[in-house]
Amino acid sequence: MELFESLKEKIDGKNIKIVFPEALDQRILGAAVRLKAEKLLVPILIGNDVEVKQSAKEHGFDLSGIEIIDPKTYDAFDEMVNSFVERRKGKATEEKARELLLDENYFGTMLVYMDKADGLVSGAVHSTGDTVRPALQIIKTRPGVSRTSGAFIMLRGRGQEKYLFSDCAINVNPNAQELAEIAVESAKTAKMFGIEPKVALLSFSSKGSASSPEVDKVAEATKIAQELAPQFDFDGELQFDAAFVKTVAEQKVPGSKVAGEATVFVFPELQSGNIGYKIAQRFGGFEAVGPILQGLNKPVSDLSRGSVEEDVYKTAVITANQAIMEDE
């Protein structure tokens, strides 16, 4: 079954609540209405009731049955303020909390934190920083994970070719420990989405063929990752061809459990990760699904501002899947 068909089946009728803070946007409204009509999830829109309904009317959408919450009139706002101040432990005064929680991303993220919703999808209008920062501050990473990171599922040919690339979205220059955690979280995400993880930590060197501090970092991260998660196979540092092409692997790294058949590709820092997934997408014809933020206590997804309605729809389906898979 195609990836999205199976992901939709998993959430069908489960009434998973997903918050959409950017409720005035046509792409968000279109996706929310479709997701509700198909009973895939329960959308919660954030914004002023009159303005959201006006925007829906202008774009020809019927919002009946969809909940709209306005931070300005939310009846549990005081409870939310207290919970935020408590969570930020001295980093925000009550006054600051009242101001921040009028922002739709902070407000929406608090709904998720307070278990009034299961996940959040934003970023069609906001930058990555504005979308992700509330999640980092409020929802935070799971125990044992110091950095959240962004993975892409790369699909080609009706999903026959399915790989995971990370971190392509968040950490500008992770150190060895952080890179190791990214590799471990990537293995878990891959498994969650039906990819048997064989994790390659990428470099411009394969097993000592070149030497530099950048290469040493990747080699060290590989060791740490293997210690952190012995249940998965990691190898590094590996060049992309050694990781992906069997004949090259046999020449460059004979005996590796990963080289030549890697399914999860971990980039050494954000520039190569972000460039790498875009090359696979634009030259290679892969569909890039994500970024899927990994390692958070509850799922929050950051859309690209170039997203179309279909991207919002698919991202919400993934986010809802993360919500149930993380509970399992």
Ligand SMILES: CC(C)(COP(=O)(O)OP(=O)(O)OC[C@H]1O[C@@H](n2cnc3c(N)ncnc32)[C@H](O)[C@@H]1OP(=O)(O)O)[C@@H](O)C(=O)NCCC(=O)NCCS
């Ligand atoms: C994600 C990002 C926005 C966070 O930036 P920031 O707000 O400047 O982060 P700060 O250093 O001020 O930290 C804010 C909080 O988030 C936490 N945090 C920051 N990065 C984190 C990460 N990767 N994982 C987990 N927590 C993180 C900090 O510990 C801090 O928590 P605290 O306030 O409770 O102490 C930043 O790393 C970034 O801009 N990354 C690049 C994103 C990008 O441009 N991607 C392009 C392609 S999509």
